[in-house]
Amino acid sequence: MKNLDPLFERLSQSRFRSGFTLRERELDYLRDKGIDTVMEHARGFIETRLVPADPENDGRQTPMRNHPVFVAQHATATCCRKCLRKWHGIKQRGHKLTDDEAGYVLSVIEKWLSAYL
Numbered sequence: 784m785k786n787l788d789p790l791f792e793r794l795s796q797s798r799f800r801s802g803f804t805l806r807e808r809e810l811d812y813l814r815d816k817g818i819d820t821v822m823e824h825a826r827g828f829i830e831t832r833l834v835p836a837d838p839e840n841d842g843r844q845t846p847m848r849n850h851p852v853f854v855a856q857h858a859t860a861t862c863c864r865k866c867l868r869k870w871h872g873i874k875q876r877g878h879k880l881t882d883d884e885a886g887y888v889l890s891v892i893e894k895w896l897s898a899y900l
Contacts, residue, residue: 785887787894790870794859803858805851805899813851813899825852825892829861833888834880838864841876855895861888 794800805813813821832844845862846853856862860870868875871891873884880888 785890787891790859790891791894793870800858800860803854805854806848809848809851809854810899813896818893818896818900821851821896822889822893824850825855825889828852828856829880829885829888833861833864833867834885836879837876841865851896851899852892855892859891859895861891 828845832838838844842863842865845856847857848854853862860866864873864875867873867888871887873880873887
């Protein structure tokens with residue numbers, strides 16, 4: 784697995800990205816459901832909202848709150864293809880994410896969420 788520490792150091796330097804935190808309701812949800820269940824939700828969100836070559840509503844497909852994964856996506860710049868290109872070097876549009884790219888996105892989200900457990 785790729786060392787994510789340099790990425791998280793860069794994210795911590797962004798006022799916008801570092802401003803995201805789980806609210807009490809989202810934190811309770813994460814703790815009640817557990818990381819495995821929440822990551823299953825994340826897989827579904829990534830599969831439908833980021834993996835397609837031309838995601839529907841790209842740039843506006845990820846809500847800002849109400850699920851721990853949505854907050855994690857904004858905090859880690861895994862919320863849309865534009866942010867994936869800027870922060871993670873993943874091609875913006877026109878190609879379906881590979882299994883490795885989708886797995887990488889999930890590992891970033893999981894690392895951010897795990898800090899709350």
